Amino acid sequence: MNQLIRKIENSLHKGFIDQNKPVSGHFKPKLLTNNHHESVLSSLLQELKACKTFTFSVAFITEGGLATLKTMLYDLKLKGVKGRILTSTFLNFNQPKMFKELLKFENVEVRLTGEKGFHSKGYIFEHKEYYSLIVGSSNLTDSALKANYEWNVFLTSLENGEIINHFKRQFEDAWNAAIPLTEEWIAGYKQNYELQPFIKHTTTNALEINTNYLTNDLAKSLSIQPNKMQDAALLQLKTLRETGAKKGLIISATGTGKTYLSAFDVRNFAPKRMLFVVHREQILKKAMQDYRKVLGGNEEDYGILSGNSKDVNAKYLFATIQTISRNSYLHEFSKDHFDYVLIDEVHKAGADSYLKVINYFEPDFLLGMTATPERTDGFNIYELFDYNIAYEIRLQAALxxxxxxxxxxxxxxxxxxxxxxxxxxxxxxxxxxxxxxxxxxxxxxxxxxxxxxxxxxxxxxxxxxxxxxxxxxxxxxxxxxxxxxxxxxxxxxxxxxxxxxxxxxxxxxxxxxxxxxxxxxxxxxxxxxxxxxxxxxxxxxxxxxxxxxxxxxxxxxxxxxxxxxxxxxxxxxxxxxxxxxxxxxxxxxxxxxxxxxxxxxxxxxxxxxxxxxxxxTNLSTLKALKDAYTEVKNRLGRVPTLHDFIEQNSLDPEVIINYSDNYYNFLLRMKEDIPSLSEYEIATLTMLSKEFLNGKRVHEVILIEELLKESFISKESYIAKLNDFGAYVNDETIQSVENIFALEFFVQNDIKKYGGKSIIKLIDGNYQFNEEIQESLRDSNFTRYIVDIVKCALIKSRKYNKSKPFTLYEKYSRRDVCKLLNWDKNEEGTLNGGRIKNGTCPIFVNYHKNEEDSAAKYLDEFLSNDLFQWCSTKNRTVMAKDINPIVHSTENGVAVHLFVKKHNGEGKDFYYLGPVSVDSESAKNQKLEDEGVHYGVVTMNMLLETPVQYDIYHYLVEE
Structure with a gap:
């Protein structure tokens, strides 16, 4: 408790006296605004997940707001966690159906206050030793919790704090005077609510006119105009045609108005005759209705060609593929009969019936539209449209x-x-x-x-x-x-x-x-x-x-x-x-x-x-990789580079490298006919790909990039480049970079795999590739592979903090850690638990051990999201020569870094949770037993410099 009091005191000092005071982030006051990094909703969920009870006092609630909490409240019910919600009928904002939704929460008691002008927006959470509070502008609506620009203060208090007690007293007074929410009350409220039908409240807390009460004539007079996406797509279609293109492809998420978009483009194009082809008559009728709204004109201008209708003379003809692909109908039209042809759901166009129609007609412009162009049969939809993607908007962007x-x-x-x-x-x-x-x-x-x-x-x-x-x-x-x-x-x-x-x-x-x-x-x-x-x-x-x-x-x-x-x-x-x-x-x-x-x-x-x-599951099977490779190749119309996979939001290049060591090998597995490389060139590509493509340390990548421009670079110029790039620079890191390129860091198997000799040498103060690589770089084919690796590595490096070796919540293997801590040798094979070397100490924790693993009896445990109890390996005491220095690492200035993974199923990589301070007074000897054998371990508490963020913390802790 004393430690908790100190944390909150320090947090209040930071929040109200000196913002530069370094303290634990979990308890510090903060402003919640629904920015890109943190929403009010994510903070609510974080507090709910960890609390003993909760209390909400909110004036306005919507069904959408409740929906955001339903899963959490269900999980809390299973854990026996209960809460209370106090709300009102202020301004008749709250809808009767919302109150019915509130009754679904078996672990939540709801009451209604009669307090005049009740407009509160506060959320209180009781934890084991403290309270947290969110109060400000956010009602319990999905917009207020996630999307609107809001101002809410997050505060933490001990039970005796005056602020939290003031809130609790105010709430209890209102709660005791309030009435319970019941089915009978809702029935009465609904009757009164329905007496005011013309004005309704929306989830954005604003008022809007209910358009159901507009006259039909007024509604019809509202002209149909393109939305933002359609405006952009229409401009790109126009630009595409101005280049002379006669084909174009629109990739647009379901529900974004593809049919209206095509109608707007037909209106702009003004064809003499148009053909709209689709696979189902039901879609055809709806499409024709939408076109009439946009294009206008006489009813006889529009016609359907299907099993039930044969309006072949219509100016705007809507045809099912099943009918128009028959010779008896297809050849009734000349090849240039239609100057604009549109194929809807064009991902089906690999079928013979579609190809027959597409290959027959010779329009001035052919447009294809789909929400999902990806195919698993290898057919290239993109080639069918000359690789002209006029516009693309997927689900996330459409939302x-x-x-x-x-x-x-x-x-x-x-x-x-x-x-x-x-x-x-x-x-x-x-x-x-x-x-x-x-x-x-x-x-x-x-x-x-x-x-x-x-x-x-x-x-x-x-x-x-x-x-x-x-x-x-x-x-x-x-x-x-x-x-x-x-x-x-x-x-x-x-x-x-x-x-x-x-x-x-x-x-x-x-x-x-x-x-x-x-x-x-x-x-x-x-x-x-x-x-x-x-x-x-x-x-x-x-x-x-x-x-x-x-x-x-x-x-x-x-x-x-x-x-x-x-x-x-x-x-x-x-x-x-x-x-x-x-x-x-x-x-x-x-x-x-x-x-x-x-x-x-x-x-x-x-x-x-x-x-x-x-x-x-093995996500990187040969079939999965080949399907993804074929999709990107089809889209581009050429053999893709590794960088193309990033640009096309496709395979992670690291997945490709993990599968085949280098991209040259991968292309061979894809049966591509590519120029051959020498054995040493392949080994070099393997080394550069496996060691640097992940972008975790940018220093080596920058040196390679510079040597691709010039045959050598001085050490001083290289260091200047690093400084210009914003990368941390010190003698130990520069020595580590030289060590890596000399292959001295690696174990013997890796040295052999990487070609057996230094890749970059320092000669007379200048860095340069070895002679064999310099000769290979005269071949543009080999050079392209190197350039590709550098481009990918630089893009991947963007997610890492260049000012320090490690980035919070990114993942690192033991091998990565040895390298980034500038160790002279890769000691991943013997690096278990923790070890001090060169003034640094990485701690590796596999949080959930297998039941059959004797290590399952170890005592590694998060005591909170900023306090970790670490357990040593077997047969150790506080005074052991490899443990005592860790116990006293903080006072001795040793930098201790904590790396944790959930379990071995995650592979070799650990989440980096940041620097920690070891509480030497907490270190103690413990006795454990495994199958009748007793052994000693040491436990000690480590205070994290930054509390583990909500999602990562609960992911790691939960079984």
Whole structure:
């Protein structure tokens, strides 16, 4: 407790007296504004996860705001953590349905205050030995917690602090005078609320006019204009055509208005005749309606060519591919009959029917549109359009531009029976059991939907599952229908109409609604099948992303079982195609990459299932690498470089290098016909790739870059270049760089693998490549590989702090640490626990040991997010010659650095958690037992200079 008091005293000193005082960051007062680094929501979640109880006093609450907390509150319920929420009816902002959502939280007591003008916005969290408080401008709305520019103060206090007690007294007074929230109260409130229909409150806390009350004539008079994305795309299409191009490709996320975009471009192009080709008649009719809104004109200008209609003389012809690809219809038109041809869902264009049509017509311009151009059959869509990508906007960018309906994604735990969770091998009878149906109902009711009633789409794994679940859901009181590929188009259209009118609540589907269908009123998507493809995942999620005035957001409920492909979920949501396991883990732990008010939430057990899948899956199989390679090659129309993979947001070059040692070897595995290299040139590429491409230390990369420009550089000029680049410079680091290039740092196997001789030498004060490399650099082919490595390394170096050896929360192997601490030799093979050398001491911790590992009995433990109890290796005492110097490292000026990984499933790399100070008084001898054998260890407490950030801390600590 005394230590805690000192921390808070120091934090208050920093917050209110001297901002330069170095203190633990966890307790310092701070301003929360929803910037790029920290949102009010992330701080709320951090405090909720660690608290004993919580108290919210907020005037305004929305369903979207509650949605952001639902997963956390569910996990807290399982842990027995309870809380209280005090709110009001001030300005009639809070909607009746929101109050119903509040009643779903079994571990939260809710009361309503009658306090006049109640406008508070405060969140109090009780922890084991202290309280934390967030108070300021943020109501409990998704906009206020994540997107709006807000001012909230975060404070920490001990129980006897006057500020926290003042807040608590104010709250208790209002709480005791408030009334409980009940179903009966909500019914009465709803009656009064509905008497004021014309003005409504939005999630942004502003007032808006309800456009449902506008007259039809007024609504029709509002002209349709391009949105921001469409304006940019139209300009790029115009610019593309001005270069003489006759083909163009638009890649645009589902729901961003591709059809309207094409209509605007047709209006600008003003063709004499236009052909719009798509694969389904239902889409055709909707597209024609949208075109009429944009282009106007006479009704007879528009026509459909399909199995049911033959309007071949129309100026604007909308045709199904199945019909127009038939010779009897195709040859009814001359090759130049249409001067503008558009292919929708063009990722299907590799089929013979599409190619037949595309190759037949000779329009002035051919436009292809798709949300997902990626293909797994090797067909090159990009080549079909002369590699002219006129415009591209993916999910993340579309959300940022507010072009899509916000979503709240919930990764929930699949049904469990007798300790077994649904997995890849689960039999159909268990997928359609009544117990699983009850589990599904519980989740869809808890996570809910925006709008008056649910209008949902459930994706099932097979036809039998869809049909059986529909029957069982109907027996439980729901109104559902199952649709599969066996159902006619008319049946599908009728079901969609019933869903919109309220006659149905859910359509259960197997794949048929993945794409090419427009159901903008959907407010809930339920995924009851495992994720087989990130492309299909986004297609299914995208069914709900169209904006509609009946909803403020769409709820995505994804049932996560023991599926081997669970790792695809964070890949799909983040769009990260790097196949780098650490990137995938980070995207599961920290979901702040999602833009706007949208959120991604995983129940704790479901998140663990994803981590298991990541750990147990080889992301870099030959097939996966080849598919990604082919995609980039197809997009560029040439053999890509490593740098191209970064530019195209594709494979992480490090994944390629880990697979094949160097890019030359990789290209050979891709069956590319490339100029051969000598054995020594290949060894050199391997050394430069494996040691420097990761960008963790930029010093060597800068030296290589300079020697590619000139045959030599003086030591003084090299140091000046490092200073210009902002890199830290000292004699030990320069010596380490020379040591690395001389191969003296490496063990014998690596020396042999890297060619056996010094790569860069220091001669008469100048650095230069060895003679053999200088000769090889006369060959532009070999040089290109080196330049490529340097470009990648410099890009990767951007995420590392150049002013010091290590960057917080980045990952390092023991080998990396030996190098970056300027050790003369790579001692990774014997570097366990901790060791002092050259005034530095890295501490390596594998936090969760295997049960069969005797080290499982070690006592490594986070006591808090800024205090770590470290346990030595076996058979050590406080006075041991390798332990006592660590105990007294702080007073002796030894720099101790803490590196932690969750478990061995993460591989060789550890998270860097920063410098630590060892509390020498905490060091003690401990006795442990392993299979009847007693041995001694030493434990000591280490205070972290920077508290571990919320997401990394909980990821490491949780089992």
């Amino acid at each position: 940022e531009e507010d072009m899509l309906c916000p979503f709240h994604y919930f990764g929930v735990t699949e049904f469990e029976k007798n300790g077994e969770i649904v997995d890849d091998a689960t039999e159909l009878k268990n997928l359609v059991s009544r117990e699983r149906v009850r589990h599904i109902i519980e989740k869809v009711n808890y996570y809910g939907h925006s709008g008056d009633r649910v209008k949902g789409l459930m994706f099932c794994s097979c036809k039998e599952e869809a049909r059986s679940l529909s029957i069982l859901l109907n027996e439980a009181g729901f109104k559902t229908v199952a649709l599969t590929g066996d159902n006619a188009q008319e049946e599908r259209e009728a079901a969609i109409q019933k869903l919109e009118s309220g006659e149905l609540q859910y359509i259960l589907s197997v794949d048929i609604f993945n794409e090419g269908i427009d159901i903008p009123f959907l407010n809930q998507i339920v995924m009851l099948r495992q994720t087989q493809s990130s492309i299909i995942f986004i297609q299914q999620l995208g069914r709900g992303l169209r904006k509609h005035n009946s909803k403020e957001y769409v709820t995505i409920i994804d049932f996560i079982g023991n599926y081997k492909n669970n790792y695809l979920i964070p890949i799909a949501l983040s769009g990260d195609q790097s196949m780098n396991k650490d990137n995938v883990r980070r995207k599961t732990v920290n979901t702040d990459y999602i833009q706007g008010v949208s959120t991604i939430n995983f129940e704790e057990i479901a998140r663990k299932k994803i981590f298991d899948a990541i750990n147990n």
